Amino acid sequence: MNNRRFARTAGWLVLPCVIAAGLLAWYVTRQPASPFEQQQATSFDPALVSRGEYVARVSDCVACHSLAGKQPFAGGLEMATPLGAIHATNITPDREHGIGTYSLADFDRAVRHGVAPGGRRLYPAMPYPSYVKLSDDDVKALYAFFMKGVQPANPPNIPSDIPWPLNMRWPIALWNGVFAPTATYAAKPGQDALWNRGAYIVQGPGHCGSCHTPRGLAFNEKALDESGAPFLAGALLDGWYAPSLRQDHNTGLGRWSEAQIVQFLKTGRNAHAVVYGSMTEAFNNSTQFMADDDLAAIARYLKSLPGDPKRDGSPWQYQAVAASQDVPGAHTYATRCASCHGLDGKGQPEWMPPLAGATSALSKENASAINITLNGSQRVVTAGLPDAYRMPAFREQLSDDEIAQVLTYVRSTWGNQGGAVDAKAVGKLRGHTDPASSSPIILHMR
Numbered sequence: 001m002n003n004r005r006f007a008r009t010a011g012w013l014v015l016p017c018v019i020a021a022g023l024l025a026w027y028v029t030r031q032p033a034s035p036f037e038q039q040q041a042t043s044f045d046p047a048l049v050s051r052g053e054y055v056a057r058v059s060d061c062v063a064c065h066s067l068a069g070k071q072p073f074a075g076g077l078e079m080a081t082p083l084g085a086i087h088a089t090n091i092t093p094d095r096e097h098g099i100g101t102y103s104l105a106d107f108d109r110a111v112r113h114g115v116a117p118g119g120r121r122l123y124p125a126m127p128y129p130s131y132v133k134l135s136d137d138d139v140k141a142l143y144a145f146f147m148k149g150v151q152p153a154n155p156p157n158i159p160s161d162i163p164w165p166l167n168m169r170w171p172i173a174l175w176n177g178v179f180a181p182t183a184t185y186a187a188k189p190g191q192d193a194l195w196n197r198g199a200y201i202v203q204g205p206g207h208c209g210s211c212h213t214p215r216g217l218a219f220n221e222k223a224l225d226e227s228g229a230p231f232l233a234g235a236l237l238d239g240w241y242a243p244s245l246r247q248d249h250n251t252g253l254g255r256w257s258e259a260q261i262v263q264f265l266k267t268g269r270n271a272h273a274v275v276y277g278s279m280t281e282a283f284n285n286s287t288q289f290m291a292d293d294d295l296a297a298i299a300r301y302l303k304s305l306p307g308d309p310k311r312d313g314s315p316w317q318y319q320a321v322a323a324s325q326d327v328p329g330a331h332t333y334a335t336r337c338a339s340c341h342g343l344d345g346k347g348q349p350e351w352m353p354p355l356a357g358a359t360s361a362l363s364k365e366n367a368s369a370i371n372i373t374l375n376g377s378q379r380v381v382t383a384g385l386p387d388a389y390r391m392p393a394f395r396e397q398l399s400d401d402e403i404a405q406v407l408t409y410v411r412s413t414w415g416n417q418g419g420a421v422d423a424k425a426v427g428k429l430r431g432h433t434d435p436a437s438s439s440p441i442i443l444h445m446r
Contacts, residue, residue, distance in 0.1 A: 032113040032182070034105040035136055041104045044144040052145025053445060055138045058294070059131070059205040060286040064088045066443045071153035073146070074098075079125050080238070082219070084162035086123055094152040107143045112184075114176065121172035123160075124180070129224060133185035133204030150445075179220035198301025199226070201294060206286075208232060211242040211278060226305055233308070234363070239433050240277040241365040248307035249315040250362040250417065261299035265290065268380045268387075271349040273358065276377040276391065277368060284381045285443055316357050319415035320344070329409030332402055336394065337410075345414040351389065356414035366421050369407050370429050373398075379440040386440035393435040400426040 056062070065073045065088045075090040093100040099107065102117065109115045114128035122128065134142075160167060185204055187196045202208045203225050213221040214235040223231035234244040234251060244252035253261060260270045265287040268275040275283045287295070325331045334343065337355075341347045345356030355361055360369040376393035379386045394403065404423040411418030 031119055032109050032115055034108045036104040036108050036140075039104050041140070041143060041147070044148040048141050048144040049149045050145075051138075052141035052143065053149055054289075054291075055134075055142050055205060056145055056445065057286055057289045058201060059142075059207070060282060061091070062443045062445055063281050063285045064125075065091050068441045068443060071151065071155070072444050073150050074153035074155045075157060076155060078158075081123070081125065081162070083166050084160060086125060086160040086162065087158035089157045090153065090155055091146060092150050092153045093147050094154045097154050097156045098152060099146065100152060102143075104140065104143050107146070108139050111139060111142065113182070114172070114180070121169040121176070123169075123172065124175070124219070127207040127210045129180045129221065130204055130207035130209060132181055132183070133200065135184060135200075138205065175218060175220075179218065181224060194297050194300050195304065197294065198297035198299070201298055202232075202301055206298070208245065211235065211237050212245050229308065232302075232305060233311070234365070236365060236367055238278065239367055239371050239429055241360070241363060241368045242278065243359045243363065243368075244307070244312075245302050246305040246307045247303065248312040249309075250312045251359050252307055252312070253302055254307055254312075254315075255357075258296070258299040258303055261302060262292070262295045265295050265298065266292070268382060269350050269353070272354070274351075274353045275380055276372055280378040280380060281441075284378075284441070288382060313362075313417055316362055316417065317415050318356055321413055327409060329402075329405035329407070332398070332406040333409055336398070337406065340389075345410070355410050356416065358416075361411045361416040361418045363418055366407065366411070366418065366425065367429065369411065369418070370403065370421065370426050371433060373403050373407060374426070374430055375433055375435045376438075378436045379438065381440050381442055384442070390436075390438065395430060395435060400424075400430065 062072065064077055064079070065075055067074070067076050070076065071092070073091045075088045077088040078085050079088065090098040092098040095101050099110075102110070106117045110117075110122065110128075112128060112132045112134060114122040114124060114126055116122060185200045188199065191199075209221050209224060209232060212232045212235060213223060214230050214233060216222050221231075222228065225231060232245040233248075235242050246252045247254045249255060256264075256270070256272060260272065263270045264273065264275070265283070268280075268283045268288065290298075325334065340352040341355045342352075345354060347354035347356075360366075360372070372391055374393060374395045377391040379390055381387070398406070400423040403426045404421045407421040407426075408419075410416065411421065
C-alpha cells in the first residue's frame, strides 16, 4: 500500500519535470518563423544583387567576416568575449563551409534571429538583435548579393575557444527570449520619412548600438531604440570608449551640426574630430560608401536624441591658459603633441583634431585617451587612398607615468573636464593592447 502511494506521489512529481524538460527542449531548438518559408530564390536580378551589396556595406558585414589579404567574407576574424575567443564564420556561398546550402528562409533566420539551420544558436556577437529590424526587401537583397555577388571560398570555420560547459548554445535561446526583439522596424508616427530612414539605419543595419550603447550584466544592450535613455549613450568596448551619439554637449554630438555629422561619416573628419579606434574600421568599410541621403537621415535621427545634463556636466567652454612648463605633463605635451595639436590645443581642424573640447578629454572614461596615445591610430582609407597623417604610437617612447601625466594635462587644460589619468590604468591597457598597424587595411567586398 505504502509502495503504491509512493509510486503515485513520485509519478505526480516527475511528470511536471518531464513536461518542463520537454517544453524547454522544444523552446531552445525551435526554428523562428520566416516570411520566406515557401519562397525558393534560384535566380537573382542584377539590380537586386547590387542593392544587396549596398545593404551589406551599410551593415558592415565585411568588417567581421573578412580578413585583410584573404578572400572576402571567408571568415576567420578572432573576437574576444568574456567567456573566450570566437571566430567569424565563412559566409560565402561555398556549399561545404559557407552558406551555399541556405535557403532564403535559412538566411533570414540566421541574420534576423541568430538561428542557423538545424536550430543552432549564433553567439550575439552577430548583431541580430539589431538586424532583426531589417526589412524583408533588404533581407532578400542581402541574400541575392551573398549568393550571386560573392565568390565561394572554402576555408573551414574555426571552433570557438570557449570551454565546456560554457560553450553550450541552448542557453542563448533563453537569452534571446529575454533580450532579443523579434519585430522588424516600424515607422514611427509623427516623424517624417527622413527621420524614419535614419532610425532604421541606426537601429537596424548600422547596428550603432553594438558599440555605443552600454551593456547590462547579461551583455545585452540596455536599450535598442530612442525609447530608452541608455540608447547610444556611450560604452566601453575592447579598450576604447565609444562616445555618446546623443545631444550631450561635452561627450556627445551636442556641438555638431547635421552637416558636420554627415561630413564625419563621409570623409572621416570634421572640425571636431577625426575617426580613430574601432570607428576607423566602420568608416573605412562602411559609412564612407553610404548614399548622401542616408547619411543625412542618420544625422537627422541622431540630432533628435536628447542628452543628459546630469551625466554630461556643465557645458564645455574654451579657456586660454598661459604656457607653463612647470605643470606635470606640460613639457611632454609641448615636445610630443603640440606640433600637430597646437600649444593652444586647437589643432588644425579637419586635419589635426583639436584636443581642447575633445570628447576623449571631457569624458570621465579615459580608455580612448590612453589607447590612442599608447597605440596610435589605424590608417584612414578614403576612396581607396590611405591618409597621409595618423596618430603615432607612444608606447615605446613614453613610460606609463609620462603618458598619465600628459593625458592628465590635456584632460584638465583649456576647460577640459575629463580629470586625471592614473599610471596604473595606462599599464593595464598597455598589457592588453597592441600598437595599431601603420599599413592601410583595406577589406574588399568582391
